[in-house]
Amino acid sequence: MSAIGFDSCFYARLDEFSRSLNHVLLAADTPTFASDDDWRQTLELVQTLAAQNTASLAASSVAASLTGRMGEKAFWPAVANALIARKLDSTTKKELSALAWSLDDERTAVLARMRHA
C-alpha cells in the first residue's frame, strides 16, 4: 500500500504542465508552437502560483509541490497578465524559464519517490 498511486498520477499532471510551458516558451518566437491548451494550462498554473485561482485540482497540487522551490511570489500576477496577452518579454520569459526548471526538479523528485516508496 505505497504512495505510488498518488505519485504516478501527480507525475502525469506535472508532465502535462511541463510540456505546455515548454511550448509556450518556444511560442514567444514561434507562435504556432503553442496550442490554445498550452497557453490555458500554463496560465492556470501561473494564476494558481499567484494565488489568483485555485479552482483546478491539478494546478493546485502542482503549485503546492513548488512551494519553497519558487520563492518570491510577487511577480506571478505580471506573468499571468503577459500570458493572457500572449506577449512574453524577456523578464517574463526568464521567470517562466525558472518555473520550467522547477517543474523539471520536481519531476526528478517524484520519480525518486516512486522508486523508493
Place this chain on the structure above:
Amino acid sequence: MLDKYLQSAASQLIERASGLKGKLPRPPRQEFERLATQCCDGIDRAIRELAALRDNPAWKKPENASVRLIEFRRIASNVDRLENEAVAPIVRSSKDEGAMVRLLYRMSNEIIYPIELPTVSMLSQNYFFIRTDFKLMCIPLMETQFLLHLPDVYHELSHPLFRTEHDPRTKPWLDAFLLAKALVYDHLSKQIAAAESSRTPDAIRLFLHLALENWTCRWMEEIFCDLFGLFSVGPAFAWAHLHLHAERGRTAFQLPHRRSSHPADAARMTALLDGLLLIGEMQVASEIESRWRSLLAVADQTEPADFQRYYPDKILKQSVEAAYGGFIKIGCRPWPQPTDDTVRKTLNDAWRNFWNSPDDFVAWERATATALLK
C-alpha cells in the same frame, strides 16, 4: 554543444523507444491489451516529440537551448518510465498474471466494482501498489499463493476511483470523499486558529499545519481506500492491516511529517474498527481491537498525549459514515452478503483458520489458495 548532443542523443532515444515496441509479446496477450496499446501510443508520442526537438528549426535557435534541454529531459523521463514501468512488466509476465487477472475479475464481480479493472503485474518489489496513470496494479511475485495479505488488493482497487473525472459511476464516492476532506479541513483550521491565538508550543503548531497538509493532500484518500477495502471484504481487511503493521509497520502513532503518504497505522485501525461496527461486525471488531492492543503493548508503543489533535476520533467516525454512504451509492455490494461470494468468504475463512487452527493453517492455505486461483 547542445545541438550536436541532441542530434545523437535524440536519435538514440528514438531507436530505443521504437525498440520497445519490438519487445511486446507476439501474439498479443489479452490481459495486457490495454496497457500495450497505451505503451504504443506513448512511444509514438515520444518519438514525434523527439524528432521535432532534434529537427525543428524553432527548437534549434540558440536562445531556446535551455528549454530544449528541459524538453529533452522530460521526454527521456517518459520513455524511461514506459520501458521500466509498463513494457518491462508485460515482457517479463508469466501465467501468474493471467490467474491474478481472473481472480481480480471475480473480486470485482462480487463487490460490483464500478469502473474498468486495472492490469496486473506480479513483479512488485514494494508490497502492493498501483500505478494509476498506467492503470497497473503491482503485486509481489508470491502473494497469490498466500491469502492473508490479499485483502489489500481491494484497497488498491480504490485508488483509481479517485482519478476518475466526469463519471457518474464514481461521483457519489468522490462527493463523500470531498465531504470528509472538508470536515477534517474545518476541524484542523479551527485548531490552528486557536493555537495561533494562544500559548500553544511551536512544535504542536507545526504538527497541526503538517496534519492539515497531509490530510487534505493524501491521508484522506488512503483512509477511504482502507474503508473501500473494509466494506468490500469485511474483517479480513482489518486483520490484513494488523498483519501488515506487525510485519512491516514502524511507529503506530506516527506524528505528522512533511510529505507523509499515509496516516498513522493506529488511526487507520481506529477507522477500520469504526467501519466494522457500522457493518455489524461487533464481535470480530472486539477481537481485532484486543489483538491490536496486545501487539502495540508487545512493541512497547503508547499513544502520545497530543495524538488525538492530529487524528480526531470524531472526524474519523464521520469519515467512515461518509465513506459507507458513498460506497453504497456507487452500487457496490458491502460485506457481508447472504450469498456465498467465494473470494471474500475465502479471505475471511483464512483469517479464522489462521487464529483457530495454527497447526493446520499452512497446509490449508496452500490448498485453498491453489483452488482459489484455478
